[in-house]
Amino acid sequence: MTSTQRIAFLKGHGTENDFVIVPDPDGRLDLSATAVARICDRRAGVGGDGLLHVVRSAAHPDARAMADEAEWFMDYRNGDGSIAEMCGNGLRVFARYLLHAELVEAGDVAIATRTGVLRVHLAKTGDVTVAMGRAALPEDGVVVEVDGRSWPARNVNMGNPHAVAFVEDLAHAGELRAQPQFSPAAVYPHGVNIEFVVDRGPRHVAMRVHERGSGETRSCGTGACAVAVATARRDGLDPAVTGTPVTYTVDVLGGSLTLTELPDGTVEMTGPAVIVAEGTFEPEWLAGALAS
Numbered sequence: 001m002t003s004t005q006r007i008a009f010l011k012g013h014g015t016e017n018d019f020v021i022v023p024d025p026d027g028r029l030d031l032s033a034t035a036v037a038r039i040c041d042r043r044a045g046v047g048g049d050g051l052l053h054v055v056r057s058a059a060h061p062d063a064r065a066m067a068d069e070a071e072w073f074m075d076y077r078n079g080d081g082s083i084a085e086m087c088g089n090g091l092r093v094f095a096r097y098l099l100h101a102e103l104v105e106a107g108d109v110a111i112a113t114r115t116g117v118l119r120v121h122l123a124k125t126g127d128v129t130v131a132m133g134r135a136a137l138p139e140d141g142v143v144v145e146v147d148g149r150s151w152p153a154r155n156v157n158m159g160n161p162h163a164v165a166f167v168e169d170l171a172h173a174g175e176l177r178a179q180p181q182f183s184p185a186a187v188y189p190h191g192v193n194i195e196f197v198v199d200r201g202p203r204h205v206a207m208r209v210h211e212r213g214s215g216e217t218r219s220c221g222t223g224a225c226a227v228a229v230a231t232a233r234r235d236g237l238d239p240a241v242t243g244t245p246v247t248y249t250v251d252v253l254g255g256s257l258t259l260t261e262l263p264d265g266t267v268e269m270t271g272p273a274v275i276v277a278e279g280t281f282e283p284e285w286l287a288g289a290l291a292s
């Protein structure tokens with residue numbers, strides 16, 4: 001890229017988990033962690049919880065092997081520039097962008113991610129449904145602690161790591177300006193996303209989340225999946241045993257998501273995905289960010 005080129009970006013969100021979308025079909029941009037953090041900076045950059053780098057699978061080393069199955073790769077980055085395996089809200093927004101840019105047609109779309117190829121059902125408008133794969137729930141005796149209170153937490157892996165703690169009051173999670181303490185540290189060698197959950201009614205819960213690499217966000221799609229599965233097990237429900245799908249509504253600060261666990265153990269997530277704005281980076285500013 002030369003400093004005179006105008007590079008486009010878009011802004012989007014899914015239940016107010018917001019993303020800078022950077023289309024780069026041929027994988028020409030070298031997005032270092034520092035460059036991503038500068039773009040996601042809410043005061044000195046565009047601002048977002050994370051960044052969705054839109055690249056053809058064939059043009060990215062992490063996705064080349066999936067190119068026959070999925071033309072597009074979601075190269076997701078957290079707001080601090082770190083790479084995460086998966087982002088559920090991001091995947092809905094990514095799919096909405098592909099349709100918006102006429103890169104795919106409405107219907108069923110396969111998208112490559114760092115957890116493999118995932119399938120998205122995309123109507124021309126409205127909510128997006130994503131097949132998020134299976135949750136793994138190893139029994140690890142995880143404990144989460146905030147401001148002197150502690151709770152046992154369920155370790156749930158949705159491609160990325162989660163600790164789900166059931167609390168009496170979401171305010172007990174505190175200000176979530178920093179990562180809550182957790183133990184044993186060895187369970188999460190690469191960090192963890194931590195969800196705090198309260199009951200709202202039958203098969204209906206609410207959560208707050210502290211995300212690895214982004215801080216407190218107003219929603220986390222993989223977190224909502226983890227919460228739905230952890231709540232189902234707490235409630236004595238397991239679709240793999242009963243053969244009956246189980247659906248939970250999970251309220252997040254930025255809206256509501258619907259999660260269904262199917263008898264084959266996979267989880268479907270349905271929720272909004274909104275493109276908010278389109279623009280171009282100032283070439284000099286972007287050149288500085290990319291060089292940092």
Ligand SMILES: N[C@@H](CCC[C@H](N)C(=O)O)C(=O)O
Nearest residue numbers: 084087088089160220221222
């Ligand atoms: N907000 C995302 C999760 C993004 C990745 C996460 N912060 C991690 O590091 O694992 C979602 O909607 O799933």
